[in-house]
Every structure is written in structure tokens, then in C-alpha cells.
Amino acid sequence: MGGRGRGHGAGDAGGGAAGPGRRPASGGGHWVSVAPERVEAWVAGFAARHGGHLVSVTGDERMVVLRGADGGRAEFLVPFPPMPPAAPDGLIAALAGHARAERCVGVVLVRRGGHAAGVFHGAELLASKVGSRLVQGRSAAGGWSQQRFARRREQQAGQAREAAAEVAARVLAPYQNRLEAVVFGGDRRAVDALRADRRLAPAFAIEAGPFLAVPDPRLAVLRDTPRSFRAVRVRVVEAGEAVGGEDAAHQV
Secondary structure, three states: OOOOOOOOOOOOOOOOEOOOOOEEOOOOOEEEEEOHHHHHHHHHHHHHHOOOOEEEEEEOOOEEEEEEOOOOEEEEEOOOOOOOOOOHHHHHHHHHHHHHOOOEEEEEEEEOOEEEEEEEEOOEEEEEEEEEOOOOOOOOOOHHHHHHHHHHHHHHHHHHHHHHHHHHHHHHHHHOOOOOEEEEEEOHHHHHOOOOOHHHHHHHHOEEEEEEOOOOOOHHHHHOOHHHHOOEEEEEEOOOOOOOOOOHHHOO
8 A cells, every 4th residue: 555654614713614623632722623625714714813913834744833923823733744845934835735635545444343444535435335243232240141241242343353354455455556544433442453454454554643533333424534534633722821741743
């Protein structure tokens, strides 16, 4: 599989949303997601709300940082890094162009007995397969009955993992030379259980964030994932807001 390694509406006050609204960020500030097509408009709105203009725009291949005249700050995580080099006065345009690029991305979702895999070009779904296997819930019974139940449940979980790995490998394989990244989602433990499967080694080699928090993997859920994995994640720190710890690039 080609491509690069791991990466990583409503604006900070509304506008340009992509996915869930703001949520607290570790170390201070809050996260928002901005649709690729709204990056430049969101920047203009941020400048207007934070003193009327930007005093600096800095960045590199993985993060672009804006500072407003009132001291507010916005830290953009570059989706699917690295971003090509750009002069300081061209960073915002470069970020917007990089975010809008229609790249070939694989998506694998696994949660309990359900699984879904797809390949997208931009927001267009090129190939997909969705399935499920029964995995019983935990039993409150004790003794031998509980042990038998636990063995049966583990067997079912193993069959579900095998089915998920088989589907993911089958869907991604025809596109292995075109894929630039693979995004995973669902339940982290379920996804981690697939890492030892050699069929998926090429997919994990180009794993990219963010990890997608989704409900049971269904076709409708899979089709909606570009709204999340194509979005640009931004940490907004308001003027005078106390911050500590790592910057946004280290919180992914």
C-alpha cells in the first residue's frame, strides 16, 4: 500500500462544523472539527472574533497555528500529514488545499461482533462490505455454567475477529497500491485484537487518525465516516485561558 504513516458545522463559536461539536482539550482549550471546504472561511471568522485580525500564522508539515490580536490561538492538526512546505503567508491556503485533496483512504470499523470495511476516494465510497457475528454478552451466573459460557463467548469473539479481518483484507487488497492511509474506528480493543493478523499488516502500516468513535458498524455509518476523517481538527485556546502540558500535535 502506498501513502504515508500515522497522522492524526461549528467553528470555535459556530459555523463550518464537521462531526460532533466542541469538546474539552487536554491541557486547556477545546477541540472543534472543520470541514475541508470551510477552512478558509473558518480562519476569517476566527480572526474576526479574536481582535479583528491575525498577528501571526506559523506552522510546519503537521500543524498550523494562528494567533489573534486578542491573544486567542487556534492550532490546526494537518490531516493526513505531511503537508507540503509553504511560505508563512501561504500556510492557510496550503492547509486548505491539502485538506480538500481527494485521496484514497481505507476505513475499517470493528465493534463487538459487527464489522465494516470500505475504500473511499474523497467522500465517494468505491467498495465496501459489512457483516456481523454473534458475540454473547457477559453472564451473571457462577460456577461451571459461567466457565462454559466464558469459553463459548471467547470462541464467538475469535470467530468475529476472524470474520472482521477477512472482510477488511478482502475489501482493501484490490486498492493496496492506491491507498494513502487507512483509518480505524469502533472499539479500540476490538481493533487492537486485529493487529496481529498478518493480512492486515499493510493496512496498519499506513494507519492514520483520528480513531473514529462510531456506533455499531452499519453501511450508513460507514458511508458517513468521510465527514469525520476528512475534517480538520482544531484546538482553540481563548484569550486569557490557562493552558498547560503538550500542544495539540502531541494530544492525538
